[in-house]
Amino acid sequence: MIAFRNCAVLVIIASICSFLYGIFHIHVEVEPNACRMTYMFGQPQFARVRFDANKQFPNYGLYYYYEGVRQPVDPHKMRMTGAPVIFVPGNAGSYKQARSLASVALRKARDNPESGIHLDYYTIDYDEELSALYGGYMYHQRSFLKHCIHTILSLYKQPSPIVLIGHSMGGKLAQSVLTDAQIGHYINSIISISTPLDQPVLNLDAHLSQFYAETHELLSRTRTATHPTSTTNVCQSLHQKSPSEQRIANQELSASLDNVLLISTGGGNRDLLVHAGLTTSQFNDLHAMTSAIPRVSLSCDHLSAVWCLQFMQVINRFLFSIAQRRDDSTIIFNSNKQRNMHAALSHFVKQRTRQQSMFSFQTHSNWHEERRMVINKFFANGLKSHYHELIGIQRPERYKKLAIEALNVESDENWLFGCESHKDNETELNYCDKATPLTHLVQRLTNGDNAPRSVALLDLHNLRKTYRQWTHVMVRLPAVSQRTGYNLDIYDPKERILDIRMPRWYAYGRRTIVNETLQGTLHYRLRISELVEPYQSLRIVIEPLQCLQPNYRITAKLCVPWAAGFDRYQTLTSPDQKPGLYINVPTMMPRHYNTTLNPVTLDLYLDPICRYRISYEYSYADALSRLVLEFYGWFPAHLVCVLLIVLRKQLDKFQPAGSFKSLKPYVGYLQYTSLYIVTGCRLLKKLILNLKVLPTPEPLDYSINISIIIQCMAIGLSIVAALGVWLSLTLYGNAFHRLALRLTRLSTSGSNIMISIMTHLPITLGILTIAIALATCSGLALLLAFVFYFLMLSNAYKDYLEDYLWQKAANLLETSDDSDAIENEATEDQQQQQQHDEQQQQQREQEQQPESEEEKECCVGLQNFPFHITLLLMLLVQLLLSVPTSLAWLRSRRHGIVLPDPCLLTSIVVLGSLSLLLQLRAPQKLRFYWMLSIILYFFAGIVLLYCQAAIYRLNYVIAGAFVMLAVHQSLARLILKMLH
Template sequence: MLKHFLVVITAISACSFLYGVYNYNVEIESNACQMTYMFAPPQFSRIDFEENDKFRNYGLYYYNEGRISIEVHNTQFTGAPVIFVPGNGGSYKQVRSLASVALRKARESATGIHLDYFTIDYNEELSALYGDYLERQTLYLKTCIKIVRKLYKSTEQAAVIIVGHSMGAVVAQAVLRDPEFSKFINTIVSLSSPINKPILVLDEKIHAFYKSINKNISVRRSSLKLNKNSNFCCATCSRFLISNHTNNADKNLKNVLIITIGGGNRDVLVPPGFTISKYSDIHAMTMSIPKVWLSCDHLSAVWCLQLVQVINRYMFDISVSDKQNFIYFTKDRIRREQAALTHFVKLNINQSKEINIEQEGRHNSVWREDTLRVFSKAFKEGSKSNFIQLIPLRRHKKHTKLCIDVTQLESDDFLFGCTVKSRFKNDWFCQDKASLSHNFQILPSIKNKMRSVAILDINNLKKTYVNWTHVGFFVRASRKPKVYHVDMFNPAERNMVFNLPRWSTFQKTILVNESSQGTLYYKLLVQGIEETFPTIELRIVPLSCIGDLNSIIIKMCIPWAPGFNKYQIIRYLNAT
């Protein structure tokens, strides 16, 4: 009997293993990360200090590139300091991708902004398996913060950004327990880290370490509290986490911005749910970060070029220089919040700005008003003159949503609303104008053609701007090809609800039998998900299409999980 039981258990284990291999290699998306390359030999210059005697197996290094290594203590550092903290079994050399991209970006920039990257060697200790390592690594990180500060003459450069990978981010968050050091931390960027709770508790000291972090930080910084009404798919929810931490008694912890980033499906070591901290200001999965749009496995998070570039762009955006050309990270929390939202949540190439439509539209401009609900316009060879598309707000009363889809949107193009009046035939002008360009969202690109979509609530616009008659889209004269589509619709016709069966079923449910020509937008609400195992297959079958068949993008949003958005591009016919 026992023999048969062992045979069954062995067979089940083998089948489970084979299914896991199949799932990882077939079901999970392939690695689309671009490799980061160095264009000069990397140099790691060791920084010696007295406290090294207490940590003989550890080391602090400064990263540079070139054939000649530098003497750190004889170098005047003027850049904004960044400390990289490796994770479980990680190497200090993993900083190469982040630091190399930052070096090239600084050399190509005319602003003089540059970053100084430091990296910590923890002797590749397995900190996820043995708790004693974590407290010792935290103590050494605090020592390194103190040593790095001493390398700078400017007191403004006292605050550092810590980029932690895997368990390195947990160690970085542990430093916040000490008010003497938390005041020197500007931002913590967590990469694929089990920052809220451990993956495995093989050691009681690991559990005690996490418990100590929560106990100390929770009394000085509010934590995320979810309930049945939590909805992170709303239009204004991108600031929900930030507003959760802006009313703290502890000024030092309030000033620290915590950005947590998860790798998504490809990271089989740290599941997505483990990557968000209760104290996060911003959380994003790599597959929803603008200009990344892909899932990273656990190790590629430190070298994936798309992600590395976004992280460096954020740090460059919050860097400022003083009169002596010393670079430091701004203390302005609002500026840092906006930069983080822009780079990690919602990229706006067209920020709200003052527009002069009278001056822009008077010379070399073509005005056009369309009364149709659905229409398109293409500039296949660019536009020789400025083009102003007017969309009336009060003609279609039942159709209260407006979707504008633009391919190759440029920073000089803008969306606006105003009261349109006419001096005489075909001579229009605007009054009470305001920019609406901040409503544009960047979507994953296809064939390097940037796609931007804005969805406007017409009823809200009419209530807010009672005199407005039109929404306008300004296309500046350019040689760049451009296409835009307009779809004004009734939300009741585009919002669909699907109730997931309690038990598995192979029955197909047709949600949309056939869409109308020019339809741009549908919203599907899936209800009844009470367990973690149910799956749903969404199949899109093109019947008859006009235009590019590869332009279908699906955005999946989980209401109760901040940052867990995913975009899927339908590239082939009959795709799933």
């Protein structure tokens, strides 16, 4: 038992250190900000659009954006001719965040006057409300957004479909308006930027949870959802091709609002507020990460996503591509979703080129033929005319793959063809008079700050089977003045496609995949199995062994087969580059998915000027930092679970059976039994799912290691919190008392009277705080109750705590004096040493005797102290959970708006139960504590099964714990009186 306890303590310490290590290394995978700032060419101006609903929403506003005009603009008096776009800000977002998007659109329209296409940008002012923390805002904001859409439609002679662009929670608002079919028919497209679409980042109140649930249910009726299956593999094609695109191509628009194009985007590893896995939705048509979007190719943090110039240009290019001009010179967005989807794919996923017919070439052009397997051909000074290179596709059977890269070729240049060759009778050289372009097989790979790489991977076996008349693949290099050329690598795929398995977390050390690549190698593919959870992280190390030039570049492309739109590109130029190449998945692998058949793939496009060693290892730094980022929202639930177990252990000491033992002030906190709850809940969850009697637990099927680490961290925090409260009561009780006097503006005598009344008649505390909760908000009442409870404990236990501390300090000093005496007498003779040993033996026997009367009296005075510390911490958790509601109430007072208080009922229950417990002088030595222990165990299990993601449910569990304590103290006393 002692060995098990020691192991549990080591696990707790190791977990706490791991969690702290993850916090300190939270930026290990974050790349530098490479966004260029968007600058306005004129003074930004916002013209307010007024309508009747302004009285209903006094703190909201709708604005029209324009620049450079000194005279005020009234949209009602203007002839609005542009295609309307509405920017919807998110959590604490400003309507002025639209200026980057709108300014780029104005400049693009001014630079292309011949097209006549321009956009009208509108932006909404939500008074910078914290919509991600308080769900009551979402319903209010959605109603205002609907009014704005109707108002903007009224500004145009003919109703024009509108594009909504939402940032953060604004994207969720934009998606939610589709639940209204009348509004949805006026929406052309919705673009969400770094938006948690299907679930919130932190589910802090019931209104936010209800908003997401209602939106999901109604969208299920109006949109066709897509779910990955066991055979889904989005890595099999060169570009993302979702099931929604297939339905569009077949004109299978079954649901009523499938004609609305939904595009979601994520910021990547720089966005630490909304991680990548939350930014997609099952109702989307297309998803893209900014690091994979052509002409962006970088990661954006949560705020820079609305001003990053590269990203703003891509969004506006897409909007201009789907806009068209009417006969009356007004601009509208095209209503053909298939056309719009193709435009979105070309701008957000892969720049598509039009399928072109055969090209004809002159017979006497510059023709050459290569028969080698590996070619690195360069023209340092460029080319004066087109250069044609023929590469035969008739190779030995095992050489099935051909990787080819063109250097410094424009993106719209056709440089790769397939053809049937002929021999020139004069020169006896092979040539192609006609050739079919293979540009659709060319990938434009991001290359950091350099020009993108044009690479194609061809399957020679399929080419020979599909085009039986073809004999060659042709490379056509254009005439340029700069360095140009191409790299060719024909290889056996069995040598270049490597299967590795994700190492276990305990597998320490680096493993080598390729000891040394061949010179000229262009492509390797790593297939990684058992990489299934977001917190897992694999570090790939690519070391250059021998290079022909000092500078090299390697492009890595990561594809997750079950997560469409999460392709990630990274360029490596140094083995010590930061951040390194870390491989992880954005979302958990779906159930019943086969990672052996469809593994995560990593394509490495090497620089052929070097030879490399490729190895991999489990990245602890990145794994722990991702654990913190992905699962910090579970922490409140685990902390409440620990406090419930601590409370149970403290109440267990008040069993009437057995001799009474004085309680230490820290009793219950130095425990590890709450770890049993984690493993027990795993087994209980499976039982609940099989029996289907109780409500379905949260679908959080992550590794148990995550729960153990967070649970251990919660144990550590509970100890620190209890110690902090203990020291605050002992050392700073008077200081907090004076601070409370200043905040409440009470005199010293008045506060003493109030504390005396509430100490001797605590029921008045409940009456006062409940009245405050009903008149104002629950957070204010909980804060007042916490302050009074703290001051009451300080007055009641301050002297006992000081005596306990002095007693412990005196014991330490005595021990120190005894050790000094032993050292001084060590040099005496044998007789004195024997006499000293006898004295020491007597002293040890005295120390083993029960504690002194003073210490026992001190501890008896503190016997209820740990119980009240735990209640105070639970009250603090309840207070912190009500902070968003309190902030919403404070903001709403300025405009006279009444917002719902989701914490009101539970707060009233907690305040009433707490005042009753204090009135009964709980806890006492009563009966039926074992029943209360079982109930607290049950509550701890509920917390881990139902409250890790739905944090707001903790309010009900805490309220239930307070109620059960109050009921037990009341009924146990009543039964005791009846028995006597």
